Amino acid sequence: MRIAVVGLGVVGASAARSLALAGAEVTVFERTAPAAGTTGTSFAWINSHQKNPLAYHELNVAGMAEHAALQEPGGQWYFPGGNLEWAHGPGRERLAAAVAELRARDYPVEWISARRARRLVPDLRVPDGVEEVAWYPSEGYVLPVALLARLWGEARDHGARLRCPEEVTGLSRERGGARVTLADGGSAYFDAVVLAAGRWSEAVAHLAGMPLPMADPEAPGSATVGFLGCTAPLPTRVGSVLTTPELNVRPEGGGRLVVQGLDLDAAADPAAVPAPDGPQAQELCARLRNLLEGTEAARLESLRVGQRALPADGLTVAGFHTDGVVYALATHSGITLGPLLGRLAAEEVVAGKESPLLAAFRPGRFAGVDKATLPPPVPARFAGQQ
Template sequence: MQTKKIKRREFLLTAGAASLTALNPLRQVSAAAPAVERVIVIGAGIIGSAIGYQLSKRGCQVTVLDKVGPAAQASGNSFAWINASWSDTPDSYFSLRTHSLNEYHRLSEELNLPIRWGGALEWYHDADSTSEMTDGISLIQKGGAAAKMINRGQAADIEPNLDPQSDYLLAYSPADGAIDAQAATFAMIQGMLDNGGELIAPAMVSDVATTRKRAIVSTDIGTFDADLVVVAAGTNANDIAHMAGLKTDLLMPATPGIIVKTRPVEPLLNTVCYTTNSHFHQQADGRLIVAEKLNPPETTTHLNFLANQPNVFPNSEFAMQHAKRILNTAGFYVPEIATVEPERISIGWRPLPLDGLPTIGHVADQSRIYLASMHSGITLAPIVGSLASREILEGVRINLLEKFRVERFY
């Protein structure tokens, strides 16, 4: 495969509200931060693209390196739910996600991102899971969230074609949405290129080194140097961070999920729908995204196939069998889904942080390395892009990110 160095309009898109300044998160000056004019971003997923775009907007010279290309890994094979829904994670994480939803509205206007803001419905088929969700909704309501528990009749008003097949209450989160993550990543890469940055892919990173004044990235096509390196490498974050000198892991082993994208259909869904065995929503272009967690039997055949984290099935027949099963499962809740023709079937690999929380910021003893590793990259991309670019270029530490530093693992 030939490596391409791409600038500005050479990159053609193939896929179709509060400002951050209003949030004004507190910040602290960091005397250790070096002056930064040129940055290498390792990873062209949605997080790396968001950081690269925001840096380039502020006049930084940006080079994005990726081993395949934009959104070729986790970002392009994601369920792509934008949410700040209930969870058992700390308040600081919910706050970060909420800020990111607000920032998405601003960024969407700036780049015309393909987002559908319809809210989300989540439900379960047992009392314990429903009780846990109810407690979570109650907790975020105290923080001002508009989410609430509703009954089947109320859910039918919001999502007329849905039968939850359960008499338990559902959680409704009206602020949530869904995005075409591949198109959004491409839009941010395009914005970065328009601002004078460059994308180099495929480029396989083999080493990351730093000196007192520079950061050097070695790849299979040559060596690149800059003032600072951003590690936004998705499921490869452990390997790249270790090259950069980090002594701890950031992620657990990635887990797979199957994503089915259908051909466009007439309007069928208003919300993101999430339950135990099926997740589905409809994009702005009419395509349905239907997903499930992949729990294959631990046979030698399956383990060997999944060992290298493939994004596609070994053959189209096998892929179609999985797609039909997944669409039929979703059809249990919305019968029309079972009849829709699949267009693309892929395996998505989810980065899973060791403690469930993002890792964002400079490495304490490596001031020329900046980490951006997380599971909810689709949700967090706008806020991480904005705040990381400020920390890198202004030499500050932003309090909103303080709970997510790598030092918590030391």
């Protein structure tokens, strides 16, 4: 089969890899550059927290397992170091309910003491009054661009080709397949097309007549936008994800840390990216100094406004359009789910093997739906929400 993939973030790279491994002749069209979209601005926490309904939780758990299965000895992209979380005031009740729900689903989580939390992360400063910390041992994080390199490198090893920069401007059915038209006026025929265009999925799907409503990735303060800071190298010991009321933290390699303050995201605006030494950056660094020893000289090397790929109803999209030729992948959980979605999509496209894990996430659910009637997704403002 000759198959086109539109987009080269983690999801597109995963689809390209699995399709190439299945024997397909794969061509990837990327408009600007690999990892130019959400992949490059993701907190990249591998988890299945507050992923409802149950089918979405189960999909994310399977996504976590896919990362573990994909990891090779000495791999430098996946770090299953667990996650520590605590809460203050009314947040304690919210956290307790979330932990109880996860336990009922047999998800690995336990309550540990502040002392044990400090043994797991030696430089951790647990605030006074926090007696119990939620520990999620099966969680972790990835380095998104390193993950993309692993996936795309293997796809390329098996014959996949990249056309970049190359913008897809048309998708039309032809002779049982699809013709892909490009911005330069050229075109090519393929037996199938996999859309993995991230936050641009709605516009690209529209080219094929597929309704795929996405939340507005440009809306200031919405669920689709948030600050993401990266520090200069710091002499602090942390190998786990930290999701706390004031700050989320994960290692980035080379002593750098990725930091995120969800309550600050209410002021995030893609049209007004703040300076890495401005008020938002200073606040993130102050919170980091309160959270970890060895961060007294913390400063940000970069502060970005990430723009999330978020289907309008908040849930993953995976499946064929009615023509059985154009296959769409769009998800808010692109890092956790990317390797799994790529493999399952390849099985469905090449072998016609439908996955029960994807049954609740078909694009057909949007047929006849007026996007304006869908409530906007609720922004993540508390630890564990994203």
